[in-house]
Amino acid sequence: MIIYKAADYHDMSRKAANIISAQIIMKPDCVLGLATGSSPVGTYKQLIEWYEKGDLDFSKVTSINLDEYKGLSPDSDQSYRYFMNNNLFDHINIDKSRTFVPNGLESDARKACNDYNNIIANSGGIDLQLLGLGHNGHIGFNEPGEAFEKETHCVNLTESTIEANKRFFASEADVPRQAYTMGIKNIMQAKKILVIVSGESKAAILKEVLYGPITPAVPASILQLHNDVTIVADEAALSLIPQ
Numbered sequence: 001m002i003i004y005k006a007a008d009y010h011d012m013s014r015k016a017a018n019i020i021s022a023q024i025i026m027k028p029d030c031v032l033g034l035a036t037g038s039s040p041v042g043t044y045k046q047l048i049e050w051y052e053k054g055d056l057d058f059s060k061v062t063s064i065n066l067d068e069y070k071g072l073s074p075d076s077d078q079s080y081r082y083f084m085n086n087n088l089f090d091h092i093n094i095d096k097s098r099t100f101v102p103n104g105l106e107s108d109a110r111k112a113c114n115d116y117n118n119i120i121a122n123s124g125g126i127d128l129q130l131l132g133l134g135h136n137g138h139i140g141f142n143e144p145g146e147a148f149e150k151e152t153h154c155v156n157l158t159e160s161t162i163e164a165n166k167r168f169f170a171s172e173a174d175v176p177r178q179a180y181t182m183g184i185k186n187i188m189q190a191k192k193i194l195v196i197v198s199g200e201s202k203a204a205i206l207k208e209v210l211y212g213p214i215t216p217a218v219p220a221s222i223l224q225l226h227n228d229v230t231i232v233a234d235e236a237a238l239s240l241i242p243q
C-alpha cells in the first residue's frame, strides 16, 4: 500500500487526477471504476482541465460507477448518474454509452444487481477503481455489517450515511433509504485501487481502515488485503496517523 500525503483537498485532487491520467495514457481503453460524493469532485475538475488542454483522451475509456440510490431516475439532480454527467461526463469526450451506473429505476433488486454484475464481468474487469471513504468506513455503499457483501446488492443505508448525505437533498426525509452498490468482491477484483480522503472528520476512520483489524464493521479495512492500493489523503485526514 502506498500512502501519499497531500497538503490539502486541492493537492489531493491533483495527485489523484495524475494517477488516473497515468492509467488512461498507459491504457487508453481502460475500465475506470468511478465514485461520487464530495471527495472526487476536485479530481474530476482537474481531469476536465487536462482534457481541455488536450492532454487526455477519454474516447476509448469505459467507466463503471460504484453505486446509485434505489428509486432515483437519471434525471433527478440527486441521482449519481446526474452527478457523474454534471461533474465529469458532460465535459469530456467519453462515449456515454460506455458509462455505467446501476439502474436506480429498476425496482426488481435481483435484476438490477445481476445486470450490473454482468456489466462488470463483460467489461473485462476494472483497471483502476477510485474510492471515497464514508465516515463509518463504507466504500461505495457497503455499509458496516456482519459479513463482507460480495457482489452488487441492494443495501439499506445506515442512519450515519443518511445524515452525511442529507446535505445534498432538500430535507433528510428526501434521502432514499436504499441503494444499489457494487460489493466488496467487485471492488477487490479491481486491478488497482485509489482511495482519496480529505478532512479532519475522516481522520479517525482512516486510521482504523489502515491500521485497525480487518472486519466487516469497517468495510474499507478489507483494502489492507488488496495488493495494489494507493491512498491519497490530505494532512487533516492523516493527522491521527504517526508519520
Ligand code: GLP
Binding pocket: 035, 036, 037, 038, 039, 040, 066, 067, 131, 132, 133, 134, 135, 139, 140, 141, 161, 165
Ligand atoms: C457516499 C458514497 C460513497 C462515497 C462516500 C463519501 O455515501 N456512496 O461512494 O465515497 O459516501 O462521500 P464524501 O466523499 O462526500 O465524503
